[in-house]
Amino acid sequence: MTSSPSGHETTQSILSAQGVQRRFGGLTAVDVDDFVVRGGTITALIGPNGAGKSTFFNVLTGFDRADAGAWQLEGREVTGLPAYRLARQGMVRTFQLTRSLADLTLEENVLLAAPGQRGEGIGGALFGRRSWRRQEADNTERAQELLARFGLEQMAGQPAGVLSGGQRKLLEMARALMSEPRLLLLDEPMAGVNPRLVETLLDHIRQVRAEGTTILFVEHDMDVVADISDDVVCMAFGKVLATGTPAEVMRDPEVIDAYLGSDEAGDDDSARLAGKGRQP
Amino acid sequence: MDLIAVLADAVRAAVGPQAAVFALAAVGLNLQFGYAGLMNFGQAGFMLVGGYGMTVSVTRYGAPLWLGVLIGLLMGFLLALLLGVPTLRLRGDYLAIATIATAEILRLLFRSEAAAPLTYGVFGVQQFASGFYDLNPFGGGSYGIGRFSLSGGQLWIALVGWLLVAAAVALTALLVSSPWGRVIRAIRNDEEVVRALGKNTYAYKLQALVLGGLMASVAGMVLALASQAVTPDTYTADLSFYAFAVLLLGGVGRVLGPVVGAVLFWLLLAASDSLLRQAITSGVISDELLSTSDVGPIRLALVGIALILFMYFRAGGLLSRRTPKAAATAKAEVAA
Numbered sequence: 001m002t003s004s005p006s007g008h009e010t011t012q013s014i015l016s017a018q019g020v021q022r023r024f025g026g027l028t029a030v031d032v033d034d035f036v037v038r039g040g041t042i043t044a045l046i047g048p049n050g051a052g053k054s055t056f057f058n059v060l061t062g063f064d065r066a067d068a069g070a071w072q073l074e075g076r077e078v079t080g081l082p083a084y085r086l087a088r089q090g091m092v093r094t095f096q097l098t099r100s101l102a103d104l105t106l107e108e109n110v111l112l113a114a115p116g117q118r119g120e121g122i123g124g125a126l127f128g129r130r131s132w133r134r135q136e137a138d139n140t141e142r143a144q145e146l147l148a149r150f151g152l153e154q155m156a157g158q159p160a161g162v163l164s165g166g167q168r169k170l171l172e173m174a175r176a177l178m179s180e181p182r183l184l185l186l187d188e189p190m191a192g193v194n195p196r197l198v199e200t201l202l203d204h205i206r207q208v209r210a211e212g213t214t215i216l217f218v219e220h221d222m223d224v225v226a227d228i229s230d231d232v233v234c235m236a237f238g239k240v241l242a243t244g245t246p247a248e249v250m251r252d253p254e255v256i257d258a259y260l261g262s263d264e265a266g267d268d269d270s271a272r273l274a275g276k277g278r279q280p
Numbered sequence: 281m282d283l284i285a286v287l288a289d290a291v292r293a294a295v296g297p298q299a300a301v302f303a304l305a306a307v308g309l310n311l312q313f314g315y316a317g318l319m320n321f322g323q324a325g326f327m328l329v330g331g332y333g334m335t336v337s338v339t340r341y342g343a344p345l346w347l348g349v350l351i352g353l354l355m356g357f358l359l360a361l362l363l364g365v366p367t368l369r370l371r372g373d374y375l376a377i378a379t380i381a382t383a384e385i386l387r388l389l390f391r392s393e394a395a396a397p398l399t400y401g402v403f404g405v406q407q408f409a410s411g412f413y414d415l416n417p418f419g420g421g422s423y424g425i426g427r428f429s430l431s432g433g434q435l436w437i438a439l440v441g442w443l444l445v446a447a448a449v450a451l452t453a454l455l456v457s458s459p460w461g462r463v464i465r466a467i468r469n470d471e472e473v474v475r476a477l478g479k480n481t482y483a484y485k486l487q488a489l490v491l492g493g494l495m496a497s498v499a500g501m502v503l504a505l506a507s508q509a510v511t512p513d514t515y516t517a518d519l520s521f522y523a524f525a526v527l528l529l530g531g532v533g534r535v536l537g538p539v540v541g542a543v544l545f546w547l548l549l550a551a552s553d554s555l556l557r558q559a560i561t562s563g564v565i566s567d568e569l570l571s572t573s574d575v576g577p578i579r580l581a582l583v584g585i586a587l588i589l590f591m592y593f594r595a596g597g598l599l600s601r602r603t604p605k606a607a608a609t610a611k612a613e614v615a616a
């Protein structure tokens with residue numbers, strides 16, 4: 001049923017998972033036998049709504065518990081670690097419904113993600129003022145650079161609550177990058193944004209890969225996926241149907257049957273972008 | 281009617297030890313609720329264990345006052361752990377329920393017959409604070425001008441109370457302006473985002489609960505010293521709600537909000553109290569309509585009305601800082 005990405009065995013996996021299951025009562029939302037993300041790639045996780053993609057993300061990143069299974073990050077066993085520890089190990093996620101910290105300024109949003117800030121402990125905050133201020137100065141410089149990269153520098157001092165939906169997506173990405181992730185997991189980053197911003201986001205994602213960060217992202221739009229991803233994993237009913245290059249996966253009859261061949265294919269783009277594609 | 285007397289009563293209450301007690305409890309609540317977003321409806325419980333912890337160890341076990349204070353703090357710390365450890369991993373409402381219930385259970389427990397050998401039962405214990413007033417550097421005289429004066433003892437406890445408020449405010453100011461403060465403010469916004477960025481949000485919430493609880497325990501001790509009494513029914517749920525009222529009046533999530541709120545709260549309470557009593561005794565309000573015994577609840581109703589007016593006209597409290605209009609309308613171009 002599943003197969004390792006064919007012809008790519010030379011590259012090391014950054015994330016691998018075996019036998020991961022998550023059940024909600026009688027429903028098995030996730031049942032993934034074998035899953036691999038190769039380091040340095042952009043890997044797309046596709047599948048119709050309700051396939052279990054978000055649940056799988058949540059389990060891998062410690063936001064939901066698994067009923068069975070094991071997973072490793074860069075060869076380290078990380079099964080069942082709490083979310084904050086996984087993030088510190090370099091696996092950082094964003095959410096399907098964009099979440100900005102509305103009362104914090106854009107700059108504070110990004111600064112919050114800086115790793116190793118000593119002033120985040122009570123002791124350090126009170127007695128290491130000079131030390132954390134120095135760190136803060138360096139971090140602020142990087143935060144400004146990141147905000148500028150995403151075109152948000154002019155709003156750095158404003159509360160994130162004033163941002164539009166698209167700007168929030170950009171802020172969320174800037175914030176995630178501030179934490180210097182090794183693996184960035186994006187849950188439907190392109191959902192509900194206008195086509196022009198989709199192009200912007202794709203450019204940013206390519207740029208992130210070029211800087212050496214691996215990306216795993218959930219997406220509905222097959223054109224987008226074919227265009228940008230190195231590897232594609234297709235899920236349906238909690239299981240992995242196919243794994244491979246975009247072309248391989250899109251040729252797979254099971255995938256066509258479960259996903260492309262359904263009425264989904266006839267949907268217009270915006271409906272799929274908005275993530276409300278399939279009526280089963 | 282003697283309006284100077286009304287003013288004197290109001291001012292005395294606003295600078296007195298009671299206002300300091302409320303300010304302390306509200307500074308703690310501000311850290312918990314105003315910054316970290318924790319719904320603690322049990323500040324009265326923290327005040328109770330602080331007050332009793334100190335008093336019981338002094339009166340029952342002959343501990344020196346400083347040791348009593350440490351024991352009061354320890355009790356506050358343990359109560360915070362008891363409330364926070366099981367609930368802070370869950371949704372926010374669990375903490376709210378646990379705090380309000382535990383505070384009330386503590387009060388009932390402390391007033392029960394079974395606990396009386398330790399807690400002195402319903403009537404509590406009085407006149408135990410000579411150790412504290414022996415330290416009074418002001419002597420027995422009267423301080424201030426005319427009717428705006430306090431006795432030496434009152435001045436002493438008020439001074440200690442307000443110094444403690446200053447310390448708590450300074451600690452809050454240092455913390456909330458640090459990266460630690462940024463994390464707890466972010467937790468109030470959206471805890472999951474903060475977890476996704478590698479922070480142990482559970483530990484942060486527990487820290488905020490403990491710090492705020494310790495401040496309330498200190499408030500309980502100041503209250504016990506000021507009134508020279510601990511009685512279980514001082515620590516009803518009303519007290520927890522007053523802490524919220526003080527915070528809302530002054531400004532949630534503003535460092536000085538609780539101080540301003542406590543002063544305002546006592547100004548309103550004492551002025552309306554004094555005014556109503558005078559109006560009744562001088563016959564301005566007929567005693568068929570209102571007797572002096574009705575004053576207690578009515579002055580609270582007046583504070584309630586003030587609170588409602590505040591919520592309406594100045595939702596963030598007296599020290600609210602509105603988002604600048606420019607910020608709400610400005611739209612930066614999204615770079616293509």
Ligand SMILES: Nc1ncnc2c1ncn2[C@@H]1O[C@H](COP(=O)(O)OP(=O)(O)O)[C@@H](O)[C@H]1O
Nearest residue numbers: 024027029047048049050051052053054055056
């Ligand atoms: N907390 C939950 N409780 C019960 N069922 C859930 C829960 N979360 C997800 N599900 C179910 O699990 C399945 C997978 O959902 P999800 O992971 O959100 O799919 P996707 O992200 O691929 O659209 C769906 O049938 C959904 O209804």
Ligand SMILES: [Mg+2]
Nearest residue numbers: 053054055096
């Ligand atoms: Mg989803």
